[in-house]
Amino acid sequence: MAEADPQLDTDFTKLVADLAKDGRAAQRKLAAMSSEQKAAALHAAADELRARKTAILDANAKDVASGEERGLTGAMLDRLRLDPERLEGVASAVDAVADLPDPVGEEIDRNTQPNALVMTRVRIPVGLLGIIYESRPNVTADAAALCVRAGNAVLLRGGTEAVHSNRAIHQAMVAGLESAGVPAAAVQILPTQDRAAVGAMLKAAGLIDMVIPRGGKSLVERVQNEARVPVLAHLDGLCHTYVHSAADPAKARDIAVNAKLRRTGICGAMETLLIDAQFDGAADVLAAIADKGCELRGDGRARALDSRVAPASEDDWDTEYLDAILSVKIVDGLDEAIAHIEAHGSHHTDVIVTEDDAAAQQFMAEVDSAIVMRNASSQFADGGEFGLGAEIGIATGRLHARGPVALEGLTTYKWLVHGDGQTRP
Amino acid sequence: MAEADPQLDTDFTKLVADLAKDGRAAQRKLAAMSSEQKAAALHAAADELRARKTAILDANAKDVASGEERGLTGAMLDRLRLDPERLEGVASAVDAVADLPDPVGEEIDRNTQPNALVMTRVRIPVGLLGIIYESRPNVTADAAALCVRAGNAVLLRGGTEAVHSNRAIHQAMVAGLESAGVPAAAVQILPTQDRAAVGAMLKAAGLIDMVIPRGGKSLVERVQNEARVPVLAHLDGLCHTYVHSAADPAKARDIAVNAKLRRTGICGAMETLLIDAQFDGAADVLAAIADKGCELRGDGRARALDSRVAPASEDDWDTEYLDAILSVKIVDGLDEAIAHIEAHGSHHTDVIVTEDDAAAQQFMAEVDSAIVMRNASSQFADGGEFGLGAEIGIATGRLHARGPVALEGLTTYKWLVHGDGQTRP
Numbered sequence: 080m081a082e083a084d085p086q087l088d089t090d091f092t093k094l095v096a097d098l099a100k101d102g103r104a105a106q107r108k109l110a111a112m113s114s115e116q117k118a119a120a121l122h123a124a125a126d127e128l129r130a131r132k133t134a135i136l137d138a139n140a141k142d143v144a145s146g147e148e149r150g151l152t153g154a155m156l157d158r159l160r161l162d163p164e165r166l167e168g169v170a171s172a173v174d175a176v177a178d179l180p181d182p183v184g185e186e187i188d189r190n191t192q193p194n195a196l197v198m199t200r201v202r203i204p205v206g207l208l209g210i211i212y213e214s215r216p217n218v219t220a221d222a223a224a225l226c227v228r229a230g231n232a233v234l235l236r237g238g239t240e241a242v243h244s245n246r247a248i249h250q251a252m253v254a255g256l257e258s259a260g261v262p263a264a265a266v267q268i269l270p271t272q273d274r275a276a277v278g279a280m281l282k283a284a285g286l287i288d289m290v291i292p293r294g295g296k297s298l299v300e301r302v303q304n305e306a307r308v309p310v311l312a313h314l315d316g317l318c319h320t321y322v323h324s325a326a327d328p329a330k331a332r333d334i335a336v337n338a339k340l341r342r343t344g345i346c347g348a349m350e351t352l353l354i355d356a357q358f359d360g361a362a363d364v365l366a367a368i369a370d371k372g373c374e375l376r377g378d379g380r381a382r383a384l385d386s387r388v389a390p391a392s393e394d395d396w397d398t399e400y401l402d403a404i405l406s407v408k409i410v411d412g413l414d415e416a417i418a419h420i421e422a423h424g425s426h427h428t429d430v431i432v433t434e435d436d437a438a439a440q441q442f443m444a445e446v447d448s449a450i451v452m453r454n455a456s457s458q459f460a461d462g463g464e465f466g467l468g469a470e471i472g473i474a475t476g477r478l479h480a481r482g483p484v485a486l487e488g489l490t491t492y493k494w495l496v497h498g499d500g501q502t503r504p
Numbered sequence: 505m506a507e508a509d510p511q512l513d514t515d516f517t518k519l520v521a522d523l524a525k526d527g528r529a530a531q532r533k534l535a536a537m538s539s540e541q542k543a544a545a546l547h548a549a550a551d552e553l554r555a556r557k558t559a560i561l562d563a564n565a566k567d568v569a570s571g572e573e574r575g576l577t578g579a580m581l582d583r584l585r586l587d588p589e590r591l592e593g594v595a596s597a598v599d600a601v602a603d604l605p606d607p608v609g610e611e612i613d614r615n616t617q618p619n620a621l622v623m624t625r626v627r628i629p630v631g632l633l634g635i636i637y638e639s640r641p642n643v644t645a646d647a648a649a650l651c652v653r654a655g656n657a658v659l660l661r662g663g664t665e666a667v668h669s670n671r672a673i674h675q676a677m678v679a680g681l682e683s684a685g686v687p688a689a690a691v692q693i694l695p696t697q698d699r700a701a702v703g704a705m706l707k708a709a710g711l712i713d714m715v716i717p718r719g720g721k722s723l724v725e726r727v728q729n730e731a732r733v734p735v736l737a738h739l740d741g742l743c744h745t746y747v748h749s750a751a752d753p754a755k756a757r758d759i760a761v762n763a764k765l766r767r768t769g770i771c772g773a774m775e776t777l778l779i780d781a782q783f784d785g786a787a788d789v790l791a792a793i794a795d796k797g798c799e800l801r802g803d804g805r806a807r808a809l810d811s812r813v814a815p816a817s818e819d820d821w822d823t824e825y826l827d828a829i830l831s832v833k834i835v836d837g838l839d840e841a842i843a844h845i846e847a848h849g850s851h852h853t854d855v856i857v858t859e860d861d862a863a864a865q866q867f868m869a870e871v872d873s874a875i876v877m878r879n880a881s882s883q884f885a886d887g888g889e890f891g892l893g894a895e896i897g898i899a900t901g902r903l904h905a906r907g908p909v910a911l912e913g914l915t916t917y918k919w920l921v922h923g924d925g926q927t928r929p
Contacts, residue, residue, distance in 0.1 A: 494876070
């Protein structure tokens with residue numbers, strides 16, 4: 080991109096400020112709506128997505144044609160493409176979010192002080208959110224639905240590849256929401272694809288309450304580096320599985336194969352396998368993974384177990400492959416495994432396979448990751464699998480929300496104090 | 505301050521990185537200690553503060569002498585000064601924090617999925633915190649104690665005026681903590697007063713997990729503007745009291761006088777009084793405040809009620825006086841009051857005085873402040889008054905923690921998943 084024109088920057092600052100002002104006003108109205116009203120509005124939005132099927136699929140066809148012209152890869156085109164079945168999936172997902180329990184209004188705490196003041200803490204929407212995402216057009220509907228369910232307004236900015244699809248989906252959602260009394264500005268989409276407008280969103284401190292980037296690492300890093308607003312983000316998913324000496328060999332094999340290979344491109348996929356030198360079934364585990372066509376890169380002791388293990392470089396321990404490649408290290412005990420994860424992990428999801436309760440307890444206490452599992456595949460790292468319903472993403476930061484983030488992560492709280500004339504001595 | 509020397513900046517980056525590395529290692533050991541062990545260590549720290557009374561008071565005398573030389577105001581010198589009684593207060597506060605319930609380890613959620621995976625969410629320490637504060641030396645002990653109670657390591661940076669006092673208090677705390685098995689690096693103090701070192705702290709993303717600035721607005725603004733690490737901060741306390749038409753006149757008078765004048769310099773002090781045009785006792789309320797020597801600045805209708813009310817300018821509605829000055833506006837109903845607070849407030853603490861439940865409910869739902877009170881003085885905005893024990897501060901941001909922040913605000917959580925060999929289909 081060329082250097083930004085300062086005049087343009089000013090214009091985008093004003094554009095974002097205007098959108099934010101409208102969004103915040105809409106949010107205040109949305110916040111006053113009941114759970115039932117918000118649910119009905121989301122069902123109306125889902126119905127409108129179905130009613131506008133032709134317009135949305137036509138818009139999507141434009142994006143796909145333009146993507147083909149520009150030589151997008153097959154995988155990218157596949158992520159971009161909608162068909163009647165996928166669009167029905169998008170609409171059904173909105174219906175499902177509408178039916179999730181509304182976290183807003185929940186009383187978190189209540190206590191009565193000696194002076195008879197009653198202190199309560201209740202969940203409220205965060206406010207106006209910004210969602211910045213890449214080419215999947217379903218995010219337009221998913222993210223908007225999650226925001227609205229928790230009483231938030233949202234300013235969306237999708238990828239340029241999907242611009243027509245996103246706008247058509249946005250129009251349908253807004254038509255449905257408006258028909259049920261939600262102000263149109265509760266869900267807005269940035270009317271320009273200029274990247275400087277994203278910069279203006281990221282700098283809109285005090286106007287946008289939180290930005291959630293959804294996409295690849297370069298997008299997330301840009302957002303984290305530029306943002307002056309709070310960011311809830313997922314950066315890396317360098318997940319480990321540690322097979323402890325007291326692991327059940329069959330569980331170890333099945334979990335390792337699943338964690339690596341069920342889907343290799345997701346953030347919860349295992350990238351490094353740590354095997355205890357005292358574990359007897361190491362060769363079987365490696366063979367099972369290699370037999371499925373996965374490339375293995377290991378240290379000397381791992382290579383001695385299976386001739387298909389290539390030598391690992393130091394970089395391998397720090398690499399999130401997102402592919403059918405696995406680094407393997409033989410470790411001497413729990414402490415070395417924990418130290419390796421601390422040194423090389425990304426605090427996303429790490430797993431111990433063991434039948435030994437004390438070892439599991441130590442691992443789960445000491446490994447400082449958003450999700451720590453015992454005897455389960457790291458591919459379960461997903462809000463739906465946690466019983467949270469749809470998720471807006473997985474957060475790898477430490478504050479506000481951590482791990483799978485669903486509706487509760489889109490709320491904050493306020494304190495309500497109920498008095499009867501108390502003054503402070 | 506002169507322009508930073510790039511070499512120096514590099515050195516400070518390394519200094520902070522080294523301190524952070526030691527702090528993080530200490531934090532991992534601290535996190536493995538039990539509640540009882542942490543409490544015992546804090547009691548030992550309190551005892552060491554008492555044992556080193558002479559050294560601490562001598563160090564403090566140096567700071568006071570140097571402050572007098574440099575012409576600090578009487579109020580500033582008073583905040584800086586320690587005496588045997590105040591030092592005992594500092595030690596007792598550490599004892600009190602030691603006895604607060606430990607939030608770490610608390611299970612927040614638990615659910616069992618259909619595949620028999622058990623998902624739990626447990627509170628853990630945030631990690632390594634940075635506390636940047638101004639001249640009160642007691643913060644060195646208070647902040648360190650709160651951090652340690654919740655299992656966090658901390659890097660302290662106090663004001664230059666109190667440098668000798670802070671170091672003496674820090675040495676005593678560390679001696680006590682170490683005697684009870686807490687690594688010394690759990691509580692570190694920046695060994696330089698160079699402001700560039702503060703800049704290095706604020707940019708230590710990934711090394712310092714959260715920074716809490718405690719001090720005046722210019723400090724907080726600087727921290728918020730420069731920080732690349734998450735900040736938990738208190739910015740403005742522009743608190744309103746709205747006297748509704750159905751207010752009890754005696755409660756309205758007592759609450760208004762207390763909210764403005766009990767202590768004028770604290771963040772929970774009322775700065776703007778909104779009186780409903782339909783409320784009968786307005787003149788009495790204004791007279792009671794003016795009789796106590798408070799300067800009043802009001803709109804035309806307020807001035808008509810009491811000749812001591814001077815004309816308010818537009819700026820008055822946006823001013824946090826922190827002094828015996830009050831702006832007064834007569835409003836036509838609840839909606840205008842809420843709109844005024846939305847336009848001019850700082851989302852800290854706002855109060856309605858009314859006997860009407862419906863009006864109270866609407867005000868408490870629609871006013872978007874960290875604390876919203878009914879029939880109570882805004883001066884109650886304090887963690888101790890909320891039953892939280894000691895507070896690290898009041899947060900005016902929207903995320904992670906809001907309002908009075910005590911031990912729970914110094915924790916985050918992780919998800920623990922307990923399986924028996926589950927793989928994801």
